[in-house]
Amino acid sequence: MLVIRRKAGESLLIGPDVEVEVIDLSHSRVKLGIRAPRQVLILRKEAKLAADQNVEAWRAVSAEALRSLVSQIRHA
């Protein structure tokens, strides 16, 4: 992983069209501003994790999976 040190007000460029600026810093948080073309999808990673997990959970649902889950809970 590339590690870059930046101060508030400084920015970095990713590829030809994406700029990430450090707007503000506090004790435990950083506020970022992102300039990018409209078609570039920007997601908080945890939102992507939650979305992917929901799809995986939904795809795995079946009568058999439910039976097995209930049985495992009862015997845990």
Added chain:
Amino acid sequence: MPQIETLPFGPLSYSDDAVLEFPAGLPAFEEQTRFVLVERPDEAPVIFLQSLLRPDLTFLTLPAQTVAPDYRFEIPTEDLALLGFPAGGPPPLPGRDVLYLAIVTTPAGSAPTANLMAPIVVNLASRRAAQVIRPDTDYSHQHPLFPPSQESPCS
């Protein structure tokens, strides 16, 4: 009692007060804004979260406290507003004001997990709900339901 025809489980009966409004939908299912909670005695403590708009969209959930008895979750301010809790009010009490449900994943061939990082949060008074994501909790989106250390050695 109204019924919803579901793909995996056939008809599920529900009471009108089990209908939940999800103003923001769920991540990956943003257009799904109406769900119902269904509990059946044979499958307790599992609670079905069934879309009223899509018969094939069913989730299996467990009360978060069933998965982790000491479960704690702080709802961010913006989500309190989305759920219809008054701004500046006291934090909602689990069990009385708010219900936390963890979506369970049951992958074929591996152990089931529960999403404790992003629980379904239900305002029990207004019946508004949202899946609230807290990356800064100690809980995982793939929390093992049955940690190996708790399995009996002879199973």
